[in-house]
Amino acid sequence: MGHRQAWREKKCPHRRKRRGMRVFLRPSLLLMLLEGEAHGYNLYDQLPTYGFNCDRLDSSLVYRHLRDMEDLGLIESHWDEDSMGPRRRVYRILPAGIQCLADWMDELGDIRDQVADLLRVYQLQIREVEGPGPEKGDG
Amino acid sequence: MGHRQAWREKKCPHRRKRRGMRVFLRPSLLLMLLEGEAHGYNLYDQLPTYGFNCDRLDSSLVYRHLRDMEDLGLIESHWDEDSMGPRRRVYRILPAGIQCLADWMDELGDIRDQVADLLRVYQLQIREVEGPGPEKGDG
């Protein structure tokens, strides 16, 4: 339970709060809904299998994105009264959501290429900076 | 070439304003500085070669990120009085910045993998959703 602020202790001045992955949250949610209906908590639970670290991601974020996407007409929801425990809002992807997901995946392809370029340039540069020789301090 | 602009014209309600490329702005700037000293406007000019679309990116963002990174001790700057025109603030990467860049590149590797996974899952799923065969009127 106390895992929520563990990263605060680490002294990474340049990594203020660690943003980033959020860009992929909506595509991931939509992709999960493409596989089948699900409710928010369920989707939140599955996020780690999509590369997210839930230690850094409050579940309220997931619910918010779901409501927003519903407002945009990408997904729809209904209450599942049959299940036990608190009521679940079950989401289903809509045709507009499928189209939107396609667009996002297109962009994700560009992003992957851009990241690959960055990594490539970095690998080339870092060798020049750190010196051409294989001699480096003890590992 | 122009496959990713014209977003303003298209009515994409789900794409309100920005995209996530900002996540890569700091790593890109740091990487450019790894190649050598440069001033803000210069770096801003080079962004397209790093996959950024400057139509969507105000130069003030670049200056702001540079100042922030200087505050963090990742880079340092000095005024170049010798150059023509308005004064330039020339930036240079510092050891802390090189270390930080290494960390970010590490994360970028993870991001690349995550994006690749997303694209892979999508490709598998979309076939099921759109039908297994090219010939299928209804299901």
Next chain:
DNA sequence: CTATACTATTGACAAAATGCATATAGTTGA
């Protein structure tokens, strides 16, 4: 019955990042 924990969703407010406009200023050309 009460306290606690877990599931599940929502809302409020603060903090951070960004968009957009604008201020300042030197240089060049008309």
Next chain:
DNA sequence: TCAACTATATGCATTTTGTCAATAGTATAG
């Protein structure tokens, strides 16, 4: 002088995210 281009910086509104807390049903321990 005016306009255009280079160059940097700031202010304000908007958008997005972080963090907390509220609400609620079920199950379990005491």
